[in-house]
Amino acid sequence: MKPVKSILLFSALFIISAQLHAQRLIPGIEAGLGYRQIHYGRDIPIQFDPQFSVVSGVSLQIPIGTKGFSLKTAVLYTQNGNGGLYAVTYPQDSATHCTRIHNNLHYLGMPVLARYEFSFLRLRCFANAGP
Numbered sequence: 001m002k003p004v005k006s007i008l009l010f011s012a013l014f015i016i017s018a019q020l021h022a023q024r025l026i027p028g029i030e031a032g033l034g035y036r037q038i039h040y041g042r043d044i045p046i047q048f049d050p051q052f053s054v055v056s057g058v059s060l061q062i063p064i065g066t067k068g069f070s071l072k073t074a075v076l077y078t079q080n081g082n083g084g085l086y087a088v089t090y091p092q093d094s095a096t097h098c099t100r101i102h103n104n105l106h107y108l109g110m111p112v113l114a115r116y117e118f119s120f121l122r123l124r125c126f127a128n129a130g131p
Helices: 002-022
Strands: 026-036 046-048 051-063 069-089 096-109 112-120 123-129
Touching: 026 069
Parallel strands: none
Antiparallel strands: 026 051, 046 069, 051 069, 069 096, 069 112, 112 123
8 A cells, every 4th residue: 555655645746846846836846864972071970972963854946036045945944963971970970871862853954045056167056146
């Protein structure tokens, strides 16, 4: 049953994409992978493990007035988090106590960007700007 649902979903997305493109609206799919490692100063007894993050979502580009300019918006899901070892040494008994912490963070973002497309040495380039 899953292959049928996937085919129907992609067919619907294709039809919607064709309709939006006919109205000069350009739909898109965005995905990315991030890597981060957190470091604190020597006075903070936390050692974080490196983590990967995932970003995915759908976007819509709306051409405006002048050639090359457009507005772009998206609905993006971001999965972040961190985890690591937290060590505390108590002065009373000079013993070090450790515990592992882990935070899972899930975000839903809706950026609105100004976009400019241009050509540079046979390459099609663009720049996005926004908050």
